[in-house]
Amino acid sequence: MKRHSKQKERPVRPIAADGIIINAGQVILVRRANEPFKGRWVLPGGMLEDGESLEETLVREMREETGLVVKPIAVVSAYSDPSRDPRKTISVAFLCEVKAGKIESSAEGKAKAFPIYKALEMDLGFDHNTVLRDGISKLVHTYIDTMLMEGLKRDAPVLHLKRKGSAFRRLVFVMLSARTKDEMTEKATNRLFSKYKTAKEMAKANLAELEKLIYGVGFYKTKAKKLKALAKHVAEKGIPKSLDELMQLPGVGRKTARVFLAEMGKAIVGADVHVHRISNRLGLVNTKTPKETEEKLSFLKPWERAHINLAMVTYGQTVCKAKPNCKLCPFKKFCAYFNGVNSKSPTTHSVRK
Numbered sequence: 001m002k003r004h005s006k007q008k009e010r011p012v013r014p015i016a017a018d019g020i021i022i023n024a025g026q027v028i029l030v031r032r033a034n035e036p037f038k039g040r041w042v043l044p045g046g047m048l049e050d051g052e053s054l055e056e057t058l059v060r061e062m063r064e065e066t067g068l069v070v071k072p073i074a075v076v077s078a079y080s081d082p083s084r085d086p087r088k089t090i091s092v093a094f095l096c097e098v099k100a101g102k103i104e105s106s107a108e109g110k111a112k113a114f115p116i117y118k119a120l121e122m123d124l125g126f127d128h129n130t131v132l133r134d135g136i137s138k139l140v141h142t143y144i145d146t147m148l149m150e151g152l153k154r155d156a157p158v159l160h161l162k163r164k165g166s167a168f169r170r171l172v173f174v175m176l177s178a179r180t181k182d183e184m185t186e187k188a189t190n191r192l193f194s195k196y197k198t199a200k201e202m203a204k205a206n207l208a209e210l211e212k213l214i215y216g217v218g219f220y221k222t223k224a225k226k227l228k229a230l231a232k233h234v235a236e237k238g239i240p241k242s243l244d245e246l247m248q249l250p251g252v253g254r255k256t257a258r259v260f261l262a263e264m265g266k267a268i269v270g271a272d273v274h275v276h277r278i279s280n281r282l283g284l285v286n287t288k289t290p291k292e293t294e295e296k297l298s299f300l301k302p303w304e305r306a307h308i309n310l311a312m313v314t315y316g317q318t319v320c321k322a323k324p325n326c327k328l329c330p331f332k333k334f335c336a337y338f339n340g341v342n343s344k345s346p347t348t349h350s351v352r353k
């Protein structure tokens with residue numbers, strides 16, 4: 001093979017490790033004492049030194065810049081856009097948990113813990129807004145995996161529904177669930193579908209019979225009327241796929257449509273009472289209504305948007321209930337509510353369906 005007489009020079013770029021340290025619903029940031037981005041808040045991090053693995057760099061830099069001893073939980077991503085840093089650094093970001101220590105500033109800058117929801121809205125230096133959003137998406141991914149496992153162990157009612165439900169049955173379940181406990185909704189849906197298997201059969205049902213079958217769910221009389229109209233529409237035209245069209249169906253509002261689409265695996269945050277309450281408790285958001293929660297979580301990546309509803313309903317039915325059973329929860333050290341950090345976390349009194 002013919003060799004070029006003059007070999008092309010390969011660029012040499014510094015490698016760094018950045019840390020997204022999560023503790024009690026907060027993330028640790030550092031206000032830079034030096035250029036570049038002097039005076040701006042950034043994620044802690046630093047350059048790889050000779051003889052180190054990247055994980056060793058991470059642990060050393062986190063200790064030097066924040067005073068905390070951390071353990072990496074997951075790799076978030078690598079960031080290599082040459083314009084991200086005037087030094088053209090390539091960085092690998094890690095999600096970390098705190099093992100020991102207390103926050104201390106250094107010559108690199110002042111270290112401070114910020115609520116996750118606040119840090120997500122700050123104007124950070126470098127490309128750290130993107131890195132932080134990716135890191136929180138990764139965190140939510142790990143929450144979702146664990147919540148589903150815990151819910152499966154404890155036989156969450158929603159997982160039964162998911163296993164045997166047709167699209168129409170799931171739509172009816174979500175519609176009936178407004179202002180009703182999940183256990184009650186589950187019983188009413190089972191009674192209803194043991195008598196009427198399809199939308200066509202349900203459309204022909206006697207109204208008084210429908211009322212009797214769903215008795216116990218909130219506003220059962222109004223819902224029985226809407227259910228009959230919904231069944232007629234679905235029997236004639238099927239279930240539409242878009243959010244806008246779904247919202248035109250009888251008895252299907254914005255929240256029902258979004259939760260249903262999320263149930264069907266679409267990349268959409270369907271924030272019901274569980275998603276709203278648990279996201280606030282974990283410190284991911286600080287919101288008053290499920291609609292606000294939906295908006296604040298819309299930065300999540302598609303997989304997390306599609307699965308957050310099922311995971312948090314599963315978890316809300318078994319562990320993080322209205323009165324949470326924190327003793328069973330593996331997220332204690334990450335949770336704002338458990339650590340008393342976010343006093344505005346919704347409580348049993350402030351969150352209603």
Ligand code: SF4
Nearest residue numbers: 320324326329335338
């Ligand atoms: S169960 Fe307790 S520790 Fe776990 S997420 Fe809920 S409030 Fe936080």
